Amino acid sequence: MAIVVMPGRPPANYKVPKHHWKKWCKKCENYKPERAHHCRKCDSCILAMDHHCPWTNNCVGHGNMPHFIRFLVWVIFTTGLTLYELLKRVISYYYNSDLPAYLIRKSEMVTVIACWPLDAFVFFAIIVLFIKCMIHLWSGKTQIETWEMERIESQFHTERLWLKIRNNYRLVHGKEMPKLTSWNLTTNQYEELMEMDEIEQEQDIDQSERQPLDPDGVVPLTFTPDDLIFPYDLGPWKNITNALGSPWTWPMPWGRAKGNGYEYATNEDDDQLGLPWPPDGGNVEFQGREFSDEELRQMDIRLIRKHLDPRSNMSRNQWINDMGETLNDYGVDVEAEEEGGLAE
Numbered sequence: 001m002a003i004v005v006m007p008g009r010p011p012a013n014y015k016v017p018k019h020h021w022k023k024w025c026k027k028c029e030n031y032k033p034e035r036a037h038h039c040r041k042c043d044s045c046i047l048a049m050d051h052h053c054p055w056t057n058n059c060v061g062h063g064n065m066p067h068f069i070r071f072l073v074w075v076i077f078t079t080g081l082t083l084y085e086l087l088k089r090v091i092s093y094y095y096n097s098d099l100p101a102y103l104i105r106k107s108e109m110v111t112v113i114a115c116w117p118l119d120a121f122v123f124f125a126i127i128v129l130f131i132k133c134m135i136h137l138w139s140g141k142t143q144i145e146t147w148e149m150e151r152i153e154s155q156f157h158t159e160r161l162w163l164k165i166r167n168n169y170r171l172v173h174g175k176e177m178p179k180l181t182s183w184n185l186t187t188n189q190y191e192e193l194m195e196m197d198e199i200e201q202e203q204d205i206d207q208s209e210r211q212p213l214d215p216d217g218v219v220p221l222t223f224t225p226d227d228l229i230f231p232y233d234l235g236p237w238k239n240i241t242n243a244l245g246s247p248w249t250w251p252m253p254w255g256r257a258k259g260n261g262y263e264y265a266t267n268e269d270d271d272q273l274g275l276p277w278p279p280d281g282g283n284v285e286f287q288g289r290e291f292s293d294e295e296l297r298q299m300d301i302r303l304i305r306k307h308l309d310p311r312s313n314m315s316r317n318q319w320i321n322d323m324g325e326t327l328n329d330y331g332v333d334v335e336a337e338e339e340g341g342l343a344e
Contacts, residue, residue: 002071010028012264025337027333035142038337039059048142062257079126144330153190154321161280174234180223
């Protein structure tokens with residue numbers, strides 16, 4: 001079922017809802033719904049695309065995510081059972097090592113010794129993949145959306161990202177973005193420490209000789225990646241049931257995800273931005289200024305590391321996560337994605 005069931009495609013002549021990103025696919029010649037991406041292997045836009053699986057030769061998305069999870073569960077069960085039987089045979093060879101050689105078939109022994117490490121590798125690799133998928137489903141994200149979140153966190157303290165977000169805020173809300181605050185008390189205290197540090201430095205350094213850290217106030221100093229609200233996170237249980245269906249259908253081969261794959265409920269509680277995902281608009285580009293050496297010296301060491309990270313100024317199509325993965329590694333056809341705007 002994970003191989004033959006399609007992950008789902010956007011309806012023909014899809015109309016983008018108001019205040020969503022208008023993402024045009026050059027190859028499908030159609031607008032992509034939220035959470036959809038064009039797969040370069042399947043040559044089609046995929047609803048709620050998670051990744052392209054080379055083992056099933058099929059994309060994993062809204063239409064077949066439950067089948068893919070069941071596939072992983074059965075692979076873990078069967079390879080685990082096989083590993084158990086193989087290890088039993090290996091142990092028997094050890095305890096029977098004093099018996100005459102003609103009592104043991106050499107071809108069988110060679111096969112068992114060669115197969116058990118291979119089976120163990122598959123068993124543990126699929127367990128890791130299963131845990132990874134369940135963590136993503138628990139948080140309401142696909143693997144691609146997790147990659148997007150990591151990209152935003154990596155570029156969170158750059159003007160380049162916040163120029164995009166501020167522009168998008170004006171487009172959606174028709175006004176300038178207000179001052180953002182953090183729910184984290186230590187972050188709020190950070191602003192007070194910065195003000196006290198400025199007062200202390202003014203006693204030794206003439207204010208007219210100092211270069212302001214951020215004269216335009218582009219990057220919020222008291223807003224952290226933890227304050228970003230992922231709009232499709234509705235709580236662990238609802239996230240799981242939306243992606244895999246009702247619990248009683250989980251072991252059933254006909255179990256499927258809820259919804260149509262192109263309309264999703266969102267969580268807007270305590271969301272200070274209120275922007276469609278991703279908040280920077282994906283491929284929309286705005287260029288910020290470069291910081292001088294003097295400004296870098298005035299920054300907190302955490303900010304310095306962020307700005308010295310070469311990924312800070314990478315475009316979405318070039319950015320790589322800590323595992324060295326780009327969107328291409330998930331099967332996304334980045335060439336098919338054009339810069340989009342906002343649906344009015």
